[in-house]
Amino acid sequence: MNIFLLILAGIIAVIDLLIFCPVVVKIEFREKLKIKAGYLFPIIPIPTGAEADPEKAAKKEAKKAKREEKKRLKEEKRRLKKEKKHPSAAETEEQTEPAKKENAFTKILKEDGVKGIIELIKELARIVGGLVNKITDHLTISKFDLDIAVSSEDAAKTATTYSYICTAVYPSVSFISEHVRKCRHKIRIAPVFTREKTQFRLVLKARISPFFVLSAALGAGIKALGLFLKKKK
Secondary structure (H helix, E strand, C coil): CHHHHHHHHHHHHHHHHHHHCCEEEEEEEECEEEEEEEECCCCEEECCCCCCCHHHHHHHHHHHHHHHHHHHHHHHHHHHHHHHHCCCHHHHHHHHCCCCCCCHHHHHHHHHHHHHHHHHHHHHHHHHHHHHHHHHCCCEEEEEEEEEEECCCCHHHHHHHHHHHHHHHHHHHHHHHHHCCEEEEEEEEEECCCCCCCEEEEEEEEEECHHHHHHHHHHHHHHHHHHHHHHHC
16 A cells, blocks of 8 residues: 555655756757757757758758659559449439538628628637636746847838837837846847848747646637637527
């Protein structure tokens, strides 16, 4: 009995570790995009496709196209063979095909009209908004460094672009800071009149526990299911 309790306690401890151990994501952009992720183990790089060998990618696409063409020809051959043996098979299948059931959106549109669809979209948006809020409430951004050196061939254009970027970036970062649990950020935007091209650098590191993501998704799923069941009545 004691051994069973110890095993049970060990299983619960492992489950707690897996659920509450945070997932870490690091995004870095310096001319090329790099993404790394870690869970229980050190963070490892995730292929983004930006550094892929063009020759290998072309060969892969060619092989994929060849497989799809071979599959299409095989299906066409099977269809022609079937039609040759049973000329009226297609007509028979069309006649015996059961009527398709109406989906939820079609039924709501038929019964409540466009107003019903709009109300449904509003309810779904509210559920998704709640899901996002629950996740961001537990999201920690431990590093958010953004450097933008605004440059162009024309000084007036550089000044205009700098003003536009500032009015877009600073409010966005403030909004993020207000809606996540913690956000340590360093934003540096400056006009540079001695260059001809804007330089951009971003380093972002965030973490969140899977427990909060799963619980938020489960809650949103239950609400969405209840909404559709209510609409079907």
